[in-house]
Ligand code: HEM
């Protein structure tokens with residue numbers, strides 16, 4: 001498979017970079033909101049000019065959870081398919097731009113309604129909180145734009161398959177396709193609630209909304225959403241990091257297999273976010289929790305594969321002893337260091353996830369700030385540090401520049417700053433959550449309740465950690481701006497790993513899409529049909545909209 | 550008299566499996582950590598019942 005171009009075509013590079021610019025602008029604004037949140041929650045600071053805490057929190061969640069992630073992922077994947085399956089055709093690239101502009105215009109509309117204070121409904125926009133219709137319409141455009149880009153990637157993949165009958169597709173292209181299939185299948189749920197429930201209701205065409213149905217459709221989307229964020233990080237771990245360290249991939253088949261398992265098991269599990277929801281029979285919650293725990297399998301496969309890649313490389317360099325191979329890794333290369341630290345943070349993140357998903361333990365942490373601590377490890381550290389690490393070669397590759405030694409050093413410092421800030425902020429959130437501190441709440445002592453007073457030291461630690469994190473955001477913005485506009489001109493590699501000699505040949509069965517999508521759909525139908533019918537047939541009267549801000 | 554162990558079997562060329570002791574230790578540690586966290590919160594849950 002030596003026919004892939006080594007360099008991403010300049011026109012494809014422009015498309016990818018357009019996405020990446022929006023992603024980092026979102027990081028800048030969303031990070032500022034995050035800083036304000038931790039300061040407010042410390043109790044030592046109040047927002048000026050009557051700005052609502054919940055407006056800021058909605059801005060933060062939407063910009064970082066939805067905009068930064070989706071734009072970076074689609075930009076990265078366009079670059080990855082162009083690099084591994086060949087330059088995009090003019091038509092595919094055209095539709096890529098259509099997708100980009102739909103998403104960008106949608107983001108602007110949504111951001112406008114959030115910032116004028118008409119949509120402080122947080123990034124999950126749960127009914128019966130009701131935003132201005134413009135908020136939902138903007139989000140619809142973002143999702144439709146992402147579909148257009150997804151189909152553009154599918155078309156590119158199909159063209160490659162046609163030109164290479166009977167061959168296994170390039171790994172990064174395969175993985176991008178899996179991720180977009182996952183996205184497409186799950187975003188149908190959020191599209192359904194937005195189009196058929198929230199928009200008509202916010203426009204006043206209908207008076208009342210079935211809250212349980214809309215939340216269920218949201219979480220049908222919301223859990224796979226986190227895998228849509230995570231899989232691109234796994235692409236970088238599986239298919240790029242081995243090349244960066246100078247080693248080989250442990251196994252191509254194992255990587256594909258784990259992606260297929262994520263596709264199958266990450267959708268029929270949304271109830272694990274609704275474990276305390278009345279109106280869903282516990283038996284169905286139980287089934288979805290069991291399916292949730294199936295995701296442990298591909299997660300541990302990934303952990304094993306990464307350790308094995310590192311150990312094989314270290315031993316090939318003559319490392320001895322149980323952990324001697326660790327010393328052989330390229331610690332002063334930020335392209336490795338940032339994602340590696342991200343991987344380490346995934347260990348406590350995964351442990352917390354098992355707690356969240358267990359019905360009884362969920363009652364200990366449900367809706368507490370523990371949950372926020374959890375996803376600042378998964379998303380805001382593991383995924384984000386991996387994306388930063390990728391940006392350090394992807395941006396100069398696409399802009400025809402090279403990262404200087406000084407910038408590499410700054411990127412190492414950035415990773416350390418992020419780690420320190422996150423250890424403070426996330427640990428404080430976890431412990432305060434175990435003591436019952438709620439998430440999504442501005443500062444309050446709840447009438448000096450003794451329990452609420454216990455949280456204050458943690459909230460101060462949270463503010464210290466959050467401030468350090470904000471410094472981390474400034475550092476990464478400096479690096480990214482440098483790489484995009486000021487770094488010296490030159491050639492930077494887009495690393496793509498080769499497979500180790502001992503690995504087995506990859507079977508074609510992983511590209512039997514009918515089979516895998518079929519299994520995914522069957523599991524979705526099993527997990528959702530009966531409870532869903534129940535929610536509609538036995539629905540209480542719907543709710544009117546509330547604007548509590 | 551000692552039983553004669555079959556020491557001089559012809560050396561067949563075995564496919565070399567990579568030595569992954571460190572990987573084994575790492576995933577065992579990982580598994581232990583997951584269980585430890587889970588059990589800790591489980592006891593917290595029991596305490597609060
Ligand atoms: C300077 C860095 C950051 C700080 C100080 C920060 C702080 C916070 C705080 C305090 C909350 C919870 C507030 C509450 O529940 O009342 C929060 C929520 C959240 N953060 Fe961050 N964060 C930062 C970076 C990030 C990043 C990089 C991401 C994602 C890529 C992210 C994603 C989220 C999301 C999705 C929420 C949930 C919002 C909600 O509950 O509606 N954060 N953040």
Ligand SMILES: [Cu+2]
Pocket residue numbers: 222223226272273
């Ligand atoms: Cu989930």
